[in-house]
Amino acid sequence: MPLLSSPLPVPVWINVIVIITMEGLTLDAYVIDILLPDLVGHDRRPAAFIVYLFLLRQAAISRRDAISISLQTIATKTGLSKSTAQAAIRHLRRRRLLDPNVTASVTKPVRRVLRPWVR
8 A cells, every 4th residue: 555645734825914003192282392391391300291191191091081090000101110100290280280189099099180271
């Protein structure tokens, strides 16, 4: 009985198209034209600008100004240390870019993002 030889595997090329959708974030011109040089240049607080942009994004995703996000999450997602993120939040509250009347706690980490240039 002759041995049946199996055909060698033939390479098959598969073309795959991957579509990645990214949500955009629309920033008011004020954020870049005024707030960026003010926080980074004048106040010398670049971390405050980074944290504010992150919180603006989170507010846009949730479609509300009051967002529940912990200090640890802010630090991790922005790449800042926890103490730097905390100092940035204090500065943003003093500048009234975060509502100073909303106090975040460990059990209720709510922060309200303000946009004082929008009337």
